[in-house]
Amino acid sequence: MKGTLLVIALVISLFAGTLYAHHSFTATYDTSKTVMIEGKVTQFLLRNPHSFLHIAVIGKDGKEETWNVEWAAAGQLGGSGVTRDSLKVGDPVVINGNPARDPADQRLRMVSVKRTSDGFNWGLRPGQTFD
Amino acid sequence: MKKIALMFVALLAAGSAIVAQIPSTGFGPGQAPALGPLVNGTDFSGTWRPNQLVVDSQTAAGDLADFGGIPFNDAARLYALAWPASRQTVKQHQCMGYVTPYFWYAPGNYRIWEERDSFTQRLTAWRFFGQIAQGDRTVYMDGRPHPPAYAPHTFAGFSTGEYQGNVLTVTTTHLKRGWIKANGVPQSDAATVREHYIRHGDVITVLAVIDDPVYLSEPLSKASMLVRQAKDPDAWLYACDDSEQIQGRKNDVVPNHLFGQNPYVREYADRRKVPLVAALGGADTMYPELANKVGDAATSEAVVKTRMTPSGPALASRAPDPTPNDGQIHTLHVAGNVYMLTGDGANIAVQVGPQGAFVVDAGAGKLSEKIIEAIGKLSAKPIQFMVNTSFHPDHTGGNSKLQAAGADPSLSGSFFSLQFADAGKGATIIGHLNTQVRMQDHKLLAPPSDTFLEDRRRKYHNGEPVEMFPQQAVTDGDTIVHFRRSDVIVAGDIFTTTQYPFIDVKNGGSLQGEIQSLNFILDRTVYLHDEDGGTMIIPGHGRVTDEWEVAEYRDMLVIIRDRVQSMIRSGATLQQVLAARPTADYDPRYGATSGAWTTDMFVEAVYTSLKNPPKIETAR
Numbered sequence: 001m002k003g004t005l006l007v008i009a010l011v012i013s014l015f016a017g018t019l020y021a022h023h024s025f026t027a028t029y030d031t032s033k034t035v036m037i038e039g040k041v042t043q044f045l046l047r048n049p050h051s052f053l054h055i056a057v058i059g060k061d062g063k064e065e066t067w068n069v070e071w072a073a074a075g076q077l078g079g080s081g082v083t084r085d086s087l088k089v090g091d092p093v094v095i096n097g098n099p100a101r102d103p104a105d106q107r108l109r110m111v112s113v114k115r116t117s118d119g120f121n122w123g124l125r126p127g128q129t130f131d
Numbered sequence: 132m133k134k135i136a137l138m139f140v141a142l143l144a145a146g147s148a149i150v151a152q153i154p155s156t157g158f159g160p161g162q163a164p165a166l167g168p169l170v171n172g173t174d175f176s177g178t179w180r181p182n183q184l185v186v187d188s189q190t191a192a193g194d195l196a197d198f199g200g201i202p203f204n205d206a207a208r209l210y211a212l213a214w215p216a217s218r219q220t221v222k223q224h225q226c227m228g229y230v231t232p233y234f235w236y237a238p239g240n241y242r243i244w245e246e247r248d249s250f251t252q253r254l255t256a257w258r259f260f261g262q263i264a265q266g267d268r269t270v271y272m273d274g275r276p277h278p279p280a281y282a283p284h285t286f287a288g289f290s291t292g293e294y295q296g297n298v299l300t301v302t303t304t305h306l307k308r309g310w311i312k313a314n315g316v317p318q319s320d321a322a323t324v325r326e327h328y329i330r331h332g333d334v335i336t337v338l339a340v341i342d343d344p345v346y347l348s349e350p351l352s353k354a355s356m357l358v359r360q361a362k363d364p365d366a367w368l369y370a371c372d373d374s375e376q377i378q379g380r381k382n383d384v385v386p387n388h389l390f391g392q393n394p395y396v397r398e399y400a401d402r403r404k405v406p407l408v409a410a411l412g413g414a415d416t417m418y419p420e421l422a423n424k425v426g427d428a429a430t431s432e433a434v435v436k437t438r439m440t441p442s443g444p445a446l447a448s449r450a451p452d453p454t455p456n457d458g459q460i461h462t463l464h465v466a467g468n469v470y471m472l473t474g475d476g477a478n479i480a481v482q483v484g485p486q487g488a489f490v491v492d493a494g495a496g497k498l499s500e501k502i503i504e505a506i507g508k509l510s511a512k513p514i515q516f517m518v519n520t521s522f523h524p525d526h527t528g529g530n531s532k533l534q535a536a537g538a539d540p541s542l543s544g545s546f547f548s549l550q551f552a553d554a555g556k557g558a559t560i561i562g563h564l565n566t567q568v569r570m571q572d573h574k575l576l577a578p579p580s581d582t583f584l585e586d587r588r589r590k591y592h593n594g595e596p597v598e599m600f601p602q603q604a605v606t607d608g609d610t611i612v613h614f615r616r617s618d619v620i621v622a623g624d625i626f627t628t629t630q631y632p633f634i635d636v637k638n639g640g641s642l643q644g645e646i647q648s649l650n651f652i653l654d655r656t657v658y659l660h661d662e663d664g665g666t667m668i669i670p671g672h673g674r675v676t677d678e679w680e681v682a683e684y685r686d687m688l689v690i691i692r693d694r695v696q697s698m699i700r701s702g703a704t705l706q707q708v709l710a711a712r713p714t715a716d717y718d719p720r721y722g723a724t725s726g727a728w729t730t731d732m733f734v735e736a737v738y739t740s741l742k743n744p745p746k747i748e749t750a751r
Contacts, residue, residue, distance in 0.1 A: 027195050027314055028216035045374045052374055066378045068220075101395070102217040102386060105377055 025131070029098040029109040037067050037108070038116075041091040046074045046084045050130075053087065053113070055095065069095055071110040072130030080128055092116045096123070170254050170272055172294035173330045178363050179241040182334070182356035193312040197399040198412030206446065207317055207346035208412060208438060210716035212393045213690060214315030217386035223653065223682035226371035228286030228661040229264045230309030231324050232339035235355040237263035240364045257292060257299070262367050264661050270301050277304050280453035281463060281473050281674045284320050285663050299328040307663075307679055311341070311351065316412075319345035319720060320680075321450040333359035344449040345719045348414045371661055382650045385689040389697055390713075391440045408434050441715035445731075447724045452629060453674040460501040462509070465675055466667045467617025468593055472505055474498060476525035480621040480669050481506050482614055484593025487515025487537065490558070491612045491621040491669075496528025503536045513538040516592065518599055519562040519579055520610045520623025520671065522569035523635070530577035534558045561588060563601050565608025569638060603747060604648035605632055607639025611648065613655060620652055621669045626681055628673030631714070631721050631733035632688070634740065642692055642740035644747060649685040653678060687717050695737050705738050713737075 025031060039057035051071040059065045071077065087093070093115050097108030110130075112123030122128055198211060218224055229237060239262030246256040259268040270292040277289050288306035292299055303324045311318045322343035329336045335357040340350050388394075400410040406425040408416075415421050425431045455461050460474045472479040476495025479502065481488055488510040494502055506514060514537030519527050537558030547554040562579030570578035581588075588599040595616030602609040604625045612621040624633055625648045634640040656666035656678035668676045694713040703711070714722065714730055722730040 027192065028219065043375075047372045047374055048370045052376060054375075054378060068377055070376075100217065102215055105217050105220060105386075107217075107220070107377065 025098075025109055028100060029107075030101055031098045031109070033099055034096050034111060035099045035108060036094065036096050038094045039067065039092075041087050041089055041093060042066065043089065044084070044087045046077065048073045048075070051077060053093075053095070053110070055093065065106060067095075068105065068107045069097055069110050069113075070107065076130050077122075080122065082122055086120065087113075087115070170294055172299055173297045173328075174245075175243045175257065175299065175328060175330060175335060176245055177243060178360045179243065179335065179357035180360055180364075181236065181238065181241075182358050184356075193314040193316075194399040195314055195395040196393065196397070196410055197312070197314060198316055199405065199409045199416045201311060201316055201412040202349040202351055202414035202417055203311075203316060203346050203412055204348045204719065205413075205438065205441070205443065206716045206719045209390065209441060210317050210346070211315035211412075212396060212439060213387050213390070213716060215386045215388055215393075218686075220376040221385060221682075221686070222373045222376075223662060223678060225373040225376065226658070226661045227264075227679075228307070228309070228663055229261065229266050230286050230306045230318055230322075231268070231288065231303055232326060232337065232341070232353050232355065233310050233313070233318070234259075234261055234266050234268070234287075235337050235339075235357070237261055237266075239263040239369065240360070240366055241357060242367070257301075260367070263369050264371070265367075265369050270299075279455070279461065279463070280451060281455070281461065281471070283667065283675045283677065284680075286661065287663075288324070297330075301326040301328065308683055311346075317346055319343050319450065321345045321720075322347075335359075344451075349417075382653075383646050383689055385686045387690045387693060389694055390711075390715075393439075396439065406431060408438070411435065411438050413438070441712035445712060445715075445722060445724055446718040447722050448630070449719045450629075454629070454672065458498070460498055460505045462505050463675060465617075465619050465669060467614065467619065468595065469614050469617045469619040469667075469669075470509055471669050471675055472502060475502060476528060477520075477523075477624070477671050478669055478673075480612070480614075480619070481509055482593055482595075482597070482617065483510040484595075486593050487512040487540070487558075489516045489518075489590075489592050489597060490514050490533060491518045492520055492526045492623070492671075493517060493529030493533045495525045496530075496532065499529040499532035502529060503533060506533075514558040515539050515541070516590070517558045517560045518610060518612055518621075519560065519566050519570075520612070520621065520625075521606050522562075522566045522573070522575065522578075522608060522638075523606070523624065523633075524575060526623065526671070527566075527570060527575055527577075530560060530575075534560055534577050561599060563608035563610050565606070565639065566610070567608075569606070569608055600651070602648045602651065603639060603641070603644040603745065604634075605640045605645060606635045609648065611652060618657075618666045619669060620655065620666060622652060622671060622681070624671035625649065626652065626668065626670045626676075626684055628670050628676060628680060629721070630672070630723060630728055631717075631730065632684075633728050634733065634736040636736050636739050640736070640740075641745040642688065642737045644745055646685060646688050646692070647747070649681055649688070652681050653685065656681070687721075691717070691734075691737060692741065695734070696741055699738070699741055705735060708738055709734055 037057050039055040042056045043054040045052040050073055053069040053071060055067045056064050057067050093113055095113045096111045100107035114121040242260045244258050245254055248255050255273045257270040268287045270290040272292050284305045284307045286307050288303040290301050290303040292301040306322055308320045309318050322341055325340045327338045337355045339353045342350050397407060400407040408425050408431050424434050455474055460472050463471045465471050468482050468484050470481045475498035477492050479494055480491040488506050514533055534557045539555045539559040543555030559581050560579040561581040564582040564584040567578045567582050583601055590597045595614055598613045600611045602611055609623055609625055632645050634642060634645055658678055659665040662679040664677055668681055691713055695708055698708050709731055718730060
C-alpha cells in the first residue's frame with residue numbers, strides 16, 4: 001500500500017462551539033485542527049452512540065499503524081445514506097478529521113471521508129456533520 | 132412447612148432470570164408492598180425536553196478544567212485533573228449511564244408518567260425516562276424503605292418521593308459513581324440526591340441538592356428546566372454498544388494524567404479570561420471572598436499550585452461501611468440461585484437448588500451458628516461443597532463449623548468410604564493448593580482437601596455450571612468462582628468495595644496480579660444495559676455490584692500504579708512515594724489511617740510489587 005500519513009494542522013477555529021453530545025468532543029479532540037490520513041479500511045463498526053472506522057495507514061517510519069476514526073451514530077449515518085455496506089474491508093480511503101488530544105490514541109473525529117476508487121464520500125456536502 | 136419453603140426456593144429459581152434484571156425494589160423475598168399513603172399533588176405526566184437556555188449555559192459535559200462553583204474537595208479536584216477524555220475509550224466507560232441530577236442535563240427527550248395500583252388507584256410510583264443513555268428511573272410513592280446498604284447500586288439509584296404541598300421531593304440513594312460534570316468531576320456512590328420538582332404550566336423546574344460525603348465539602352445545588360412537548364417526539368431509544376475503539380492497546384492501560392501534569396489545566400481559564408484559581412473549583416469558588424485570593428497574581432498562583440497536587444494530611448474513607456456489624460447475619464438475593472450472606476467477616480455466597488448448598492467462603496467464624504441457620508432457611512439440604520477464595524481467616528474462620536454442618540453424599544457409598552471412615556460426613560472443601568498450604572502453615576482449621584493449582588476446577592451443581600479459577604492476586608492462592616447460569620461471580624478479596632485491596636505481598640500477592648485478576652473478571656462479565664446489571668459480583672467485603680464497580684476499581688489501581696511507577700523511575704524511595712500521596716484522589720473513598728490495612732500499607736505493597744515484579748503475564 002502506498003498510503004501516506006499527512007498531518008495538516010489547519011487552524012479552523014480556536015473557539016469551537018459547545019457540542020451537545022453525550023460526551024464533550026472538545027474535551028476529546030482538538031477541534032481547532034484537522035488531520036488527513038490515507039489508508040485502507042480494516043473494520044467498519046456501525047454502532048450507537050457513535051460508529052468507528054479503523055484504518056490501516058503506513059506511517060512515516062514505513063510501518064503499518066491503525067487509526068481509529070469516530071463517526072456518527074448509525075441512525076444519523078443512515079439518514080445521510082451511509083449503510084453497513086457502504087464501506088468494506090480493504091477500501092482505499094482519504095479521511096479528514098480532528099485529532100485526539102492524546103496522540104497515543106491515534107484517533108480522529110470524522111470530518112470527511114472519500115473512497116478513492118470510486119469517489120464515494122461523506123462530509124463534503126452541507127449537513128453531513130454529527131454530534 | 133419444609134415443602135412450602137422448598138417450593139418458594141424453586142419459584143425463586145424459576146423467576147431468577149427476571150429477578151436478576153430488575154432494580155431492587157427495597158422489599159425482601161415474600162414481602163408485599165404496603166398499600167401506601169393517599170397522595171395528591173401536581174401531575175408531571177407528559178413528554179418533555181430540556182430548556183435550551185439551560186443546556187446552552189450549563190452543558191452536562193463541560194470544558195476541561197472548568198470546575199468553578201463546584202464545592203468539591205481536594206480529592207475530587209485531583210480526580211478530575213487526572214481524567215483525560217481518552218478514558219472514555221476504555222470499554223467499560225463507553226456506555227456509562229447517567230446518575231441524577233446529571234440525568235436531567237442530557238439533550239434528548241424525557242417522558243414522565245405515573246403508575247397507579249389498578250385496584251385502589253393510589254399513586255404507587257412516578258416513572259422518569261430519559262432518551263440519552265435510556266435512563267429509567269422509578270420513584271416509589273408507596274412508603275417503602277430504601278434497600279440495605281449492601282444491596283447493588285445503579286445509575287438510576289433507588290428513589291422514594293413525597294409531596295410537600297405541590298412540590299414533589301425525591302430522595303435517591305444507591306447511586307453508582309457518576310458525573311457531576313463529565314469533564315472528570317465525580318459524584319461518588321455514597322451520594323444522596325434530593326430533588327424538588329416544581330411545575331408552572333408547561334415548565335418543570337428541578338432543583339437538585341447533592342450531598343456527597345466523599346467528594347463534596349458542601350452540598351451542591353443544581354437546577355434544570357424541562358419544557359413540555361405538545362406532541363410525542365417518537366424518538367426514545369439510544370442503544371449503546373461498546374466496541375474496539377483503540378486497537379492494539381493492552382487491557383492494563385487506563386489513560387490518565389499524572390498529578391500536576393494535566394496539559395490542559397489552563398485552557399478553559401485562559402480562553403474565558405477566568406482566574407485559574409476560580410476555574411479549579413472548590414467551595415470557596417461559590418463565594419465572593421474568593422476575590423481576595425485572586426487579587427494578587429503571586430498569591431493566586433501559590434493557591435493554584437497547592438490545588439494541582441496532593442497537599443494536607445492523608446484522609447480516611449468517608450463512605451459508610453455497607454456491612455452490618457450488628458451481630459446478625461443478613462441475607463440478600465443476588466441473582467438466580469445465588470444469595471449473599473454478610474455480617475461475619477468476609478461475604479459468603481450460597482448457591483441453592485435440588486442438591487446440597489454450594490457455599491463460597493465461610494466467614495470469620497464468630498457467627499457460624501447463625502450462618503448455618505441462615506443457609507438452612509435457603510436450603511433444606513446440608514451444605515455439600517465449600518470453596519475458599521483465599522486462606523485469610525476472615526474467609527476461612529468458619530470452615531470447620533460449616534463443614535461439620537454439611538455432608539457430601541457424592542462420597543458416601545463410593546470407594547472413598549472404603550478408604551476414609553468419615554467420607555461424606557461433612558461438606559467437601561475445595562480450594563487453591565496454595566490456600567491449603569498456607570492454612571496448614573498458619574495452623575488454621577479445616578483447610579481445603581480438594582485442591583487445584585493451575586487449571587480451572589469445575590462442577591455442574593444445583594442445575595448450573597460452577598467454575599473455580601485459580602488466581603495470583605492478593606495472595607498466590609486466590610480463587611474466583613463463577614456461577615454461570617445465575618451469572619454471579621464471587622471475587623473474594625480480589626475486589627472489595629470498602630478498602631484498597633489487601634495485597635498480601637508476603638504470601639505471594641502483587642499489584643500486577645491483582646490488576647490481571649480484575650481484568651479476568653471483566654473478561655467474563657456482560658452488562659444488561661449501559662453498565663448496569665447483567666453479571667453480578669459478590670465482593671470479598673462490601674456491597675454487591677456489577678462490572679462497573681470492578682472496572683472502576685481496576686482503573687484506580689492502574690492509575691495508582693502509573694504514579695508510583697513514574698516515581699520509582701525517577702529514583703524515589705518508599706518514604707518519598709508515601710509522602711507524595713499517590714492515592715490522594717481515592718482516599719476519601721477507600722483510604723484508612725488506622726486499622727489492619729491502612730493506605731500506607733497498601734502503597735508499600737504497590738511499591739514492593741513494582742520494585743520486585745511477579746514472574747507472571749499480567750496483561751494481554
